[in-house]
Every structure is written in structure tokens, then in C-alpha cells.
Amino acid sequence: MQVLTGHCLPDDAPLPLYVWGSPDDWAPYCSQIEFKLAKFLFEHAEMLVANPLLTNHMDxxxxxxSMSVGAVKWEHFKITYKHNQDEPKAPWMFDIYDVWYRDPHQVIHNLLGCADIKDEMDFIPYWEFNAASDQRHWKDFINNPLVAGATLVPIILGSDKTTFSIATGQTDYYLLYLSIGNVCNTTCHAHCDAVVLIGFLAMLKMTREHANTQVFHKFKKQLFHSLLAHILQSLGPVMTVLETVLFACIADYEEQVLLSCIVCKWCPKCLAHWENLDEDALWHHHKHTELISRELGPLTLWDEYGIDRDIVPFTIRFPHADIQRMLFPDILHQLIKGGFKDHLVDWVERYILQPLKAMSCRMSVHTFCAFLEFCYLDALAHFHSYCEVFWNAQVVTTFSLPWQHAMKHYPYLICQFGALNGLCSSITKSKHIKAVKWPYQHTNHFQALGQMLVINQRLDKFAAVHADFEKHGMSRGTCLSHVLVNLEQYTNKTSNETNHNVSNNQDCKDGADEPTASFEEDPGDMDNSPMDLATKLNIPQLLNILRCFLQLQLQQDVPNLEDVPLDECPFYDGCICVYNSASSTFYAPSDVSGLHSMNHKHIHCSPTWRNKGPCYDCVFIVTNPHVEGMLGLDVTCILCMEYPCVIVCWFDHIGDGPDTCTGMWIVCACNTQDIAIIHINTIYHAAQLIPAYANHQINPASIKPNKSYNKFLHYYVNKFADHHAFEITS
Structure with missing residues (x-):
């Protein structure tokens, strides 16, 4: 037996004593009710109302x-490209790439101590004996007497990209997951906490002209391996004593090509040539790769062995690690999506368009049967025999396909990894929802990574604390049973009080205040006069516009405001409170996800937005409430908000209907002097405009978002921004 430091204990040493905490110690919470309430509010209700236990969301x-259990803090480092002085420069060479990760060694120790999955882990190898000879089927590969009896922890890594698409853009994340081979495979597939997110890898962004350069591709590949080596560096010392070992990598074929440093269309497991993958070939081995890399040139390695010599795999820095042997065929992408959907189904679709023959139809059915049988039994030879029907029908030109070739290695690798249903990428993809997608939806979508890290850390703390309370037997029963027990104790206590004066109690008043809800608005600039505001906005005629607006509000029955002399309009020279944002709450019967179909949108009008330039949103204004759709609405750009009115710049409709090609309405910007003040109640919904680029030669770097409404003549009213905008403009 070994302690965490790796020192061996005597065989007769007693187990370390576990110090049990108090069964009533809910710290940092006061009681079971407060703990479960906080967990419910954070994970499920996603809101917080005023209550006696928790004052507000900050509380x-x-x-x-303040929970101290289960937290492995996120760490951060930056990486840049080290370019040579003589090579051509590109914008991506000067970018700084941020990487966030958690110490994998600490994460592994947390997994080994997780009470939720302790019964689903194997701490010693499984011994299988031959019933006839009483001999073990598999040999003991740990021959080091210093680690005899220790628990070996195989490490399983998984990397995968995920995309969040929203109306205003696309955000990509490159995720790194970790699990351990001691956990039963069924537990990994059961969406438990046995698979942990340990890193957000850097995502490279580049212009289209530099995306296909050789220098960029080399940097992109080597960056991936350098990041893995840096994140996993804490495992290097413990791998020298076989406490842990890099065991497997969960990846689809594209990721396997990147991990194994090979050329696309080659096999990451064996040395078969890409033009004839199904021929018998030797297995890849890192020592063989190192040898031929020293002896052969880069072109020979690329063309004859499918090896990219310019890339150094991250496993070279770790003992007992061979990246080619760590790769496990991916059932989801290689077998189901690749071999079945992308290949076999596609062949049949092209095959049925040809004249059919009875024998050929039966052969194609046999091919499907053989493929499906291979998923459960070893019927690969039948599949290769029957699929010749597609070759004879000239549906396909080659069967040398990496996704199908991977099936050849499945029987051997299932025995090697001891996983019948595979270390599939579905394990990591199922974690995207809890680890990334759910946290992302609860951010403001601007520089969301930092917010996601905090949410993930809080979720991990809840899981660890809940498991700790379960281990102490503190989570038995429900909140209702806990209240009933306390109520019974309180009743017994009050019934035993002898000096109880009812009359005095009637005169007493409860000193506790009732819960109240309050809110505090950010009023922005308080000391603006109309003249100051006109100067800041560069609108000299603002005072006259304000007088006309006040006249309209006081006498809304005036048929024509232009007939009223300006001198007769009200004059205001007091303070004006300017707001930088507003929330528009509206009823949307088509959206049942809100509270009784109620929804809200934020509208921004800020001189400084997210530490960059200003942000002036567009909105739909109700100009004719008796007409539905865009015929009763106009589009304006908000320049300033001063409750209960806003200063806007108008856009004019072009035509009496939407564009016949795109189905979207087209508007054009009015004269910059066409400014108006309108009541905030006339705002209907936020709007989004897309420039009509036409034949303009656009340099994206020269156009700032806040200046885009001044650079083009016409704009499309985006009906696809969300389903509310679609209903409004359709």
C-alpha cells in the first residue's frame, strides 16, 4: 500500500483513520434547507428571489x-508564435493565445476520492484464470517490486471542438477532458462525474489569405501538442514510478491524425499505405517512427510512410507513452457516422439510381447485415466480401477509406483496452452540455470563457460537497422531513416552558422585518442640461426638438404639430438623466419557454461598450398601431436614452414590401439632421440591420462596428436575428 507521496507502507500497517465530521456540520451553510435551496437556485431555478436565508445573488x-471541498482551481498561461526575422509576417503571428487548465494530478486524486463513484472503480487488476490449467490469461506487466501492490491509474484523455452559433456570430471552444481507466466503462457512458473538463485549448483565428499557408498549418499542429505537454506536465514525475500512465485518447479521425502526427488518409494505428489500407501491415511504434525520422528525409516520410516529421508529439516528454498505441477507434464518428452513414448509406443511395438486378440487391442487403453484425460480432470478412457489389456497380472507386479500415483493428483493440463498447467520443460530447453549453447560456456571451470557468468551478464544488454530505449520512430525508423534525423539537420545547404568559405575548411585537424586494438603477449622467446634451451628441437643434416633443406629449390631439409656433411650445432647461441601457419586456405567445410567454430584450445606447467603441442599437418603433407588421413599424437607431423618452435617428423604408430575393425589408439611412425624440413606450422590439454590400470594396479592418451605419447606403432588416424578429418582419 502507498500513501499519496509514493512511499510504501509495511504490509501489516493499519489503514489511516478517517476523521468523521459532525453530522450537523453543514458549513458553510447553516442547515440542510439552506444547502438544498442554494443548490436548487443555482442549478435549476436560475433565479433568486428575496428570502430570509439568502439576501441576493451576491450572497x-x-x-x-466559500465551500472548500472539491475545488481544483483554474490556472492560466499565454502562448505566442516565435517567428523568424526573415519569414513573411502575418497577423496571427502577433496574436497572444490564452489557455486555461486545471492540474490533472489534483483532478485524478479528486476522482479517486469521489464518494459517488467509489463503488464503480477497480483498484487492482482483474485476474482471469484458465479453468483447465489454472493459469492466468494475461500476464502481470508491472515487474517493478517497488510498486508491487500499488494502484495503477490509467489516464484517458479526450479532446473535442464545439461551436456555439448565435445570430450575431459564432464562438468555438477547444475542450480537453480527462478520466481514469479505473472507473467502469458503463459509469463513463452514464454522464456521471467520472469525466472531468480540465482545459480550454487555444483556438487560432486567421484571415482567409493565411489559412492555407504551410507555416500556419505547422504552427497550428505543434501548438496543439505543446499545449497538451504543458497542461500534463505535473504527471511526468508520477509516471516514473507508475502511479499513473497515459493510457488512451478519445478522438475522432481528424483528431487522431493531429495526435499521431500523420498525413490525412493514412492509418494512425498501422503502417498500411493510404492507397491500400486493408493490406496486412505492422503496427505503428514510436521507436520505429523515431528511427526512420532520423534516417529518411521529410518528403520520403510524407509520401511513403505518411509521417509529418515537422511535428513533435506531446508524448515524447512522458515515459511509458506511445501516442499510436493510445488511440482507440471511435465508434460514433468512425463506425456509425463514417462507415455506416457517410459511406454505406451514401453508396446505397447512389446504387439505387442505377438499373437494379435481383442478385445485386440481395448482395447490398447482405453488406448491410454484415456491417451491423460486425458491430456486435466479428463479421468483417463477410462485409468485405459483400461490399464488392458497389465496386462492380461502379458506385465507389476505392475501399481504402480510413473510417472503414479502422474496423480491422477493432477486435484486437477491444481486448487491449478492455472496453467492449469502446472509449467513444460520445463520452466527451455528452459532457459538452453540462460543462460548456449550459454554462455558456448563463453568461452574457462577451468574453464568456472566464464566466464559464467560474460556473464550472461552482458546479464542481456543489458536486463535491453533496458527495461529502452523503458520505457522512447527512443528506438522508427531504427538506420537509427536516422541517418537521425541527418543528417537533420546537413544539416540545415550548410545551415544557412553565412560565408562559399569554397576555404578555399578545402585547409583544415581532421585531423582525418582513422580507422586502428592492432594486437600484444606474442613472448614468445626472447633471446634463439640454444644452450640454446637445453639445455631447453634436445635435445643435436638440433644444427645438425637445420643445416639439413636449408639446406633442401635452397636446396629443393636435392634428398637425407643424402649425404650432415654436415659441408656444414648452421650454425645459432642467437636468436630464441619461441611461445607457434599457430592458424591453414583451408578451410572445409563440415562445412558451419564458414565464407565461413573457420575454425581455436589452437595448443598449452606450458611449463605451465593452472597453471598445460606442454601441447604438436599432429598434422597431410603432408608428401606426392599426397596421400589422412592418407597414406599421419604422426602424430607428437610438442615440440617447433619457427616460421616458429617447433620441433617435430614422431609417426610411425602400419599397412597400420585402426584397423578393432575400425576403427581408430594405431601409436606408435618413439625413443625419433628421433627428427626433420619441416616447419610450413606442419602442416595440430590438432590430438588427445588415449592410447591403453591393459592389463595395470592403476592408473589414477599416470599419468599426459603431461606424457601420454611416458607411453604406442601404441595409437589410434582419428577419433571422431571432424568431421574434422573424414574426415581426414577415
Whole structure:
């Protein structure tokens, strides 16, 4: 037996004593009710109302962050490209790439101590004996007497990209997951906490002209391996004593090509040539790769062995690690999506367009049967025999396909990894929802990574604390049973009080205040006069516009405001409170996801937005409430908000209907002097405009978002921004 430091204990040493905490110690919470309430509010209700236990959301976050169990802090480092002086320069060479990760060694120790999955882990190898000879089927590969009896922890890594598409853009994340081979495979597939997110890898962004350069591709590949080596560096010392070992990598074929440093269309497991993958070939081995890399040139390695010598795999820095042997065929992408959907189904679709023959039809059915049988039994030879029907029908030109070739290695690798249903990429993809997608939806979508890290850390703390309370037997029963027990104790206590004066109690008043809800608005600039505001906005006629607006509000029955002399309009020279944002709440019967179909949108009008330039949103204004759709609406750009009115710049409709080609309405910007003040109640919904580029030669770097409404003549009213905008403009 070994302690965490790796020192061996005597065989007769007693187990370390576990110090049990108090069954009533809910710290940092006061009781079971407060713990379960905080967990419910953070994970499920996603809101917080005023209550006696938690004052507001900041109080909730403070209590969660004070939990000390189960937290492996996120660490951060930056990486840049080290370019040579003589090579051509590109914008991506000067970018700084941020990487966030958690120490994998600490994560592994947390997994080994996780009470939720302790019964689903194997701490010693499984011994299988031959019933006839009483001999073990598999040999003991740990021959080091210093680690005899120790628990070996195989490490399983998984990397995968995921995309969040929203109306205004696309955000990509490159995720790194970790699990351990001691956990049963069924537990990994059961969406438990046995698979942990340990890193957000850097995502490279580049212009189209530099995307296909050889220098960029080399940097992109080597960056991936350098990041893995840096994140996993804490495992290097413990791998020298076989405490842990890099065991497997979960990846689809594209990721396997990147991990194994090979050329696309080659096999990452064997040395078969890409033009004839199904021929018998030797297995890849890192020592063989190192040898031929020293002896052969880069072109020979690329053309004859499918090896990219310019890339150094991350496993070279770790003992007992061979990247080619760590790769496990991916059932989801290689077998189901690749071999079945992309190949076999596609062949049949092209095959049925040809004249059919009875024998050929039966052969194609046999091919499907053989493929499906291979998923459960070893019927690969039948599949290769029957699929010749597609070759004879000239549906396909080659069967040398990496996704299908991977099936050849499945029987051997299932025995090697001891996983019948595979270390499939579905394990990591199922974690995207909890680890990334759910946290992302609860951010403001601007520089969301930092917010996602905090949410993930709080979720991990809840899981660890809940498991700790379960281990102490503190989570038995429900909140209702806990209240009933306390109520019974309180009743017994009050019934035993002898000096109880009812009359005095009637005169007493409860000193506790009732819960109240309050809110505080950010009023922005308080000291603006109309003249100051006109100067800041560069609108000299603002005072006259304000007088006309006040006249209209006071006498809304005036048929024509232009007939009223300006001198007769009200004059205002007091302070004006300017707001930088507003929330528009509206009823949307088509959207049942909100509270009784109620929804809200934020509208921004800020001189400084996210530490960059200003942000002036567009909105739909109701100009004719008796007409539905865009015929009763106009589009304006908000220049300033001063409750209960806003200063806007108008856009004019072009035509009486939407564009016949795109189905979207087209508007054009009015004269910059066409400014108006309108009541905030006339705002209907946020709007989004897309420039009509036409034949303009656009340099994206020269156009700032806040200046885009001044650079083009016409704009499309984006009906696809969300389903509310679609209903409004259709």
C-alpha cells in the first residue's frame, strides 16, 4: 500500500483513520434547507428571489465560493508564435493565445476520492484464470517490486471542438477532458462525474489569405501538442514510478491524425499505405517512427510512410507513452457516422439510381447485415466480401477509406483496452452540455470563457460537497422531513416552558422585518442640461426638438404639430438623466419557454461598450398601431436614452414590401439632421440591420462596428436575428 507521496507502507500497517465530521456540520451553510435551496437556485431555478436565508445573488455566490471541498482551481498561461526575422509576417503571428487548465494530478486524486463513484472503480487488476490449467490469461506487466501492490491509474484523455452559433456570430471552444481507466466503462457512458473538463485549448483565428499557408498549418499542429505537454506536465514525475500512465485518447479521425502526427488518409494505428489500407501491415511504434525520422528525409516520410516529421508529439516528454498505441477507434464518428452513414448509406443511395438486378440487391442487403453484425460480432470478412457489389456497380472507386479500415483493428483493440463498447467520443460530447453549453447560456456571451470557468468551478464544488454530505449520512430525508423534525423539537420545547404568559405575548411585537424586494438603477449622467446634451451628441437643434416633443406629449390631439409656433411650445432647461441601457419586456405567445410567454430584450445606447467603441442599437418603433407588421413599424437607431423618452435617428423604408430575393425589408439611412425624440413606450422590439454590400470594396479592418451605419447606403432588416424578429418582419 502507498500513501499519496509514493512511499510504501509495511504490509501489516493499519489503514489511516478517517476523521468523521459532525453530522450537523453543514458549513458553510447553516442547515440542510439552506444547502438544498442554494443548490436548487443555482442549478435549476436560475433565479433568486428575496428570502430570509439568502439576501441576493451576491450572497448566494459568496456562500458557494466559500465551500472548500472539491475545488481544483483554474490556472492560466499565454502562448505566442516565435517567428523568424526573415519569414513573411502575418497577423496571427502577433496574436497572444490564452489557455486555461486545471492540474490533472489534483483532478485524478479528486476522482479517486469521489464518494459517488467509489463503488464503480477497480483498484487492482482483474485476474482471469484458465479453468483447465489454472493459469492466468494475461500476464502481470508491472515487474517493478517497488510498486508491487500499488494502484495503477490509467489516464484517458479526450479532446473535442464545439461551436456555439448565435445570430450575431459564432464562438468555438477547444475542450480537453480527462478520466481514469479505473472507473467502469458503463459509469463513463452514464454522464456521471467520472469525466472531468480540465482545459480550454487555444483556438487560432486567421484571415482567409493565411489559412492555407504551410507555416500556419505547422504552427497550428505543434501548438496543439505543446499545449497538451504543458497542461500534463505535473504527471511526468508520477509516471516514473507508475502511479499513473497515459493510457488512451478519445478522438475522432481528424483528431487522431493531429495526435499521431500523420498525413490525412493514412492509418494512425498501422503502417498500411493510404492507397491500400486493408493490406496486412505492422503496427505503428514510436521507436520505429523515431528511427526512420532520423534516417529518411521529410518528403520520403510524407509520401511513403505518411509521417509529418515537422511535428513533435506531446508524448515524447512522458515515459511509458506511445501516442499510436493510445488511440482507440471511435465508434460514433468512425463506425456509425463514417462507415455506416457517410459511406454505406451514401453508396446505397447512389446504387439505387442505377438499373437494379435481383442478385445485386440481395448482395447490398447482405453488406448491410454484415456491417451491423460486425458491430456486435466479428463479421468483417463477410462485409468485405459483400461490399464488392458497389465496386462492380461502379458506385465507389476505392475501399481504402480510413473510417472503414479502422474496423480491422477493432477486435484486437477491444481486448487491449478492455472496453467492449469502446472509449467513444460520445463520452466527451455528452459532457459538452453540462460543462460548456449550459454554462455558456448563463453568461452574457462577451468574453464568456472566464464566466464559464467560474460556473464550472461552482458546479464542481456543489458536486463535491453533496458527495461529502452523503458520505457522512447527512443528506438522508427531504427538506420537509427536516422541517418537521425541527418543528417537533420546537413544539416540545415550548410545551415544557412553565412560565408562559399569554397576555404578555399578545402585547409583544415581532421585531423582525418582513422580507422586502428592492432594486437600484444606474442613472448614468445626472447633471446634463439640454444644452450640454446637445453639445455631447453634436445635435445643435436638440433644444427645438425637445420643445416639439413636449408639446406633442401635452397636446396629443393636435392634428398637425407643424402649425404650432415654436415659441408656444414648452421650454425645459432642467437636468436630464441619461441611461445607457434599457430592458424591453414583451408578451410572445409563440415562445412558451419564458414565464407565461413573457420575454425581455436589452437595448443598449452606450458611449463605451465593452472597453471598445460606442454601441447604438436599432429598434422597431410603432408608428401606426392599426397596421400589422412592418407597414406599421419604422426602424430607428437610438442615440440617447433619457427616460421616458429617447433620441433617435430614422431609417426610411425602400419599397412597400420585402426584397423578393432575400425576403427581408430594405431601409436606408435618413439625413443625419433628421433627428427626433420619441416616447419610450413606442419602442416595440430590438432590430438588427445588415449592410447591403453591393459592389463595395470592403476592408473589414477599416470599419468599426459603431461606424457601420454611416458607411453604406442601404441595409437589410434582419428577419433571422431571432424568431421574434422573424414574426415581426414577415
Amino acid at each position: 448566494l455566490y459568496h456562500v458557494i465560493d
